[in-house]
Amino acid sequence: MATFMRASCSLDWPMENLLVWNKKHLGTNTYGFRPVYEMIALFRNKGFKVENRALGDVITFPRLTRKPNHPAEKPLDLLLFLLETAGKDNVLDVFMGSGTTLLACQYLGLSGTGIEINDKYFDIACQRLQDAISKQ
Numbered sequence: 285m286a287t288f289m290r291a292s293c294s295l296d297w298p299m300e301n302l303l304v305w306n307k308k309h310l311g312t313n314t315y316g317f318r319p320v321y322e323m324i325a326l327f328r329n330k331g332f333k334v335e336n337r338a339l340g341d342v343i344t345f346p347r348l349t350r351k352p353n354h355p356a357e358k359p360l361d362l363l364l365f366l367l368e369t370a371g372k373d374n375v376l377d378v379f380m381g382s383g384t385t386l387l388a389c390q391y392l393g394l395s396g397t398g399i400e401i402n403d404k405y406f407d408i409a410c411q412r413l414q415d416a417i418s419k420q
């Protein structure tokens with residue numbers, strides 16, 4: 285939460301929501317309750333509004349069932365939902381990993397930029413994007 289608040293202050297964009305992403309899967313915790321969710325922060329720039337007024341702040345997208353491209357790979361459907369609902373053009377993912385965000389941009393016709401420090405995941409992201417482009 286402190287990280288989210290610091291980001292909100294340095295961007296000067298209010299944190300509008302903390303979405304709960306229900307992964308429908310029990311994660312690991314030896315002593316306490318096992319985690320089923322992750323938080324997603326929504327920072328609101330001037331003029332931004334979620335147009336679909338039927339949406340609540342708990343979203344359910346099952347975690348991946350296939351072998352992931354990255355240990356923290358996000359489901360493509362989750363990124364498609366977030367970008368369709370709250371995204372605009374010029375998407376920036378500074379922790380690109382295996383490139384799921386940019387893949388969603390490609391499917392939605394948005395322009396996106398990704399930054400990834402690890403060569404292995406950078407190459408995987410490029411390959412996933414190339415595969416998607418060649419199939420379209």
Ligand SMILES: C[S@@+](CC[C@H](N)C(=O)[O-])C[C@H]1O[C@@H](n2cnc3c(N)ncnc32)[C@H](O)[C@@H]1O
Pocket residue numbers: 354356357358359378379380381382383384385399400401402405
């Ligand atoms: C949670 S993963 C992203 C997973 C991604 N959403 C996906 O679906 O594959 C975060 C990524 O950020 C990368 N990373 C960490 N620190 C970074 C930095 N300073 N600059 C660029 N990438 C960084 C890690 O190598 C890791 O692949």
